[in-house]
Amino acid sequence: MESSLPQVARPLPRRRTVHYTLSLWLLAAPLLLLIAAPVLALVARVDFSLFLANLTSNVVIRAISLSLVTSLIATLLALCFGLPLAYLLARRQFRGKMIVDTLIDLPMILPPAVAGIALLLAFGRRGLIGAPLAEFGITLAFTQVAVIMAQTFVAAPYFVKAATAALLGVERELEQSAALDGASPLQVFVAITIPLSWPVLSSGLVMTWARALGEFGATIIFAGNLAGRTQTMPLAIYLGFERDLQLAIVLALVLLGVAFLVLLIVKGWLRQRVGAV
């Protein structure tokens, strides 16, 4: 592997590079257009005086803050519980590993509405786990906990998948030599494994956050829709479309704008960190 690298890295004649780059852009253009056109169409359709008026409206502020808080908590939960799971999948051999691995894939395949119904059947007041909980006076459906659970259910697999790949990519020799020098397993994990896998881990976190922020189907079914309590941005947008197209477009733009900004900031920060390493 290593020996073939210099060959690839040998610079091509300048004109050929330009040609290659140009044809790559041409090939990428349809996809870029498919993604950019709807976003631009939303911006083009918006009435900007309405936009400013709606930006500070109660519905928008409550929905956006609820969305940010819940999606952030869902991402943290994915990190806390997803990392150990990813570690098991990447580093340990055990019976039923294929089954666990495939189980993690399921939420990515399930239509979100089905996910919502499944969550309700498990954690609802009459559900498999929800019924015993209700005996203790704990109800989850229609609460913010349900919003976070729905988002975690749908989004966490993206982090587990990314983290498993990240951990598999870390060279074991480096970890082993640290262990030989007397580092404890935890020290190895914190000082060697995490920093080495950080670029992939962090992009997995960003993807998980983005998916949680956009979560709609599972949330509206499991957590319901109540402004200020369980109505996240995607719910407000969806119901807005049935009432007032302009308001819905404003809400959608706010969501897109916030997501775009956060992603840019996080990516810029990551590039700095990775560059400094």
Add this chain to the structure above:
Amino acid sequence: MTRHAVFYVRPLLLLLLLALAFLTACAGASTAPGAPAAGDAPSGALTVFAASSLTDAFSTLGDTFEAEYQGVTINFSFANAQQLGTQITEGAPADVFATALQDHMDLAIRSGRIDPEAVTVFARNRIVVVAPADNPGNVTSLRDLARPGLRLVLADQAAAAGQYALSFLDKASALPEYGADYRERVLANVRSYEDSVRATFTKVLLGEADAGIVFSTDPASDRDRVLVLEIPAELNTIVEYPIAPLDDAANPALARAFIDFVLAPRGQAILGSFGFQQVN
């Protein structure tokens, strides 16, 4: 070379044959049986466009009608009534149009394909309060909806049932037996404004909510799993379902016969069994 040619020709031939078959099928469909001779018993095929909320009731009506008149086939197109109205405007081949809102019928009337004089109301619907069969919230009267702590679910205002529920609360708040703050106290119990009336009903059916407000047709096929509490007519919104034949129906006699059947006692009884209020 020749071998390759054979391999390429076969799929092409197959495609051509398929295209030909498709075209013949289309041609066949467009020259479907025309109107029967006047005075004869109705026969032939009828295309009925009906709002999706009529799916269960009209399927049963259609089966009964087909059993009554041998040789008659009814093809239903059940969809969002707004879409059906648009399709009719765009010239879709339909013989009868039945819907849940006069607005959608007006859409079809504006297209010039339906005579406003020919429109008849064939059923009525109203809103009711539903609770799970074991009644966890102990809802026995409309006043109980205002009891603090009750888990209530309504349809969002984007859905017609949501608007009718709010209108019921407004009307009740004007009456002394409910009190002026009835609306406010009931709305304080709302856990969720669901995106459709069906979703609202499902939450009650699953026992997630203590009560919900839905159309009387929603619990029709789950009578043993929910309790239904009627909302009196003076507080209710009565929804009228219009039906009409299309002016350019391929088979006007059959279209008329089907509408008469829907309005006749037998048709009305079937609609009644699906929770609709009959028209006299």
